[in-house]
Amino acid sequence: MRIIRKTLTIITLIQLSSCGVKEMEFEKSKWNERFDGYYEYRENMVKDLMENHLEKGMELNRVIELLGEPGNYHNKKENEIIYEIMVDHGWNIDPMEGKELHIEFDKDSIITNYKLNHWEH
Numbered sequence: 001m002r003i004i005r006k007t008l009t010i011i012t013l014i015q016l017s018s019c020g021v022k023e024m025e026f027e028k029s030k031w032n033e034r035f036d037g038y039y040e041y042r043e044n045m046v047k048d049l050m051e052n053h054l055e056k057g058m059e060l061n062r063v064i065e066l067l068g069e070p071g072n073y074h075n076k077k078e079n080e081i082i083y084e085i086m087v088d089h090g091w092n093i094d095p096m097e098g099k100e101l102h103i104e105f106d107k108d109s110i111i112t113n114y115k116l117n118h119w120e121h
Contacts, residue, residue, distance in 0.1 A: 026053050032068050043086040046101060046116060060109035070103075080104050085116065096121055 070081035085099035
């Protein structure tokens with residue numbers, strides 16, 4: 001009985017650890033790929049993008065060359081661009097959860113900060 005219980009525990013842990021975001025290296029060619037209205041790879045690539053491709057001091061036009069045109073969000077600041085990373089509507093029309101990459105820049109269009117914003121309703 002103990003062996004069965006241990007085996008079931010191990011199987012459950014393996015299954016739980018396989019859930020979630022599968023991280024992958026940033027690929028410019030896949031960044032803007034969409035499937036059924038959602039960005040297919042952005043959530044998987046955003047960590048690598050932030051750690052290895054974006055940096056404070058970059059010129060804004062270089063970021064746009066890398067990522068494409070940002071989304072047009074009504075709640076953004078004047079010196080900020082936003083890229084949608086993930087949106088989950090659940091079983092609702094309105095979004096229930098999402099992630100956005102916020103990139104701030106100064107008057108000379110130099111990146112001063114960037115962060116991943118995770119929100120839930």
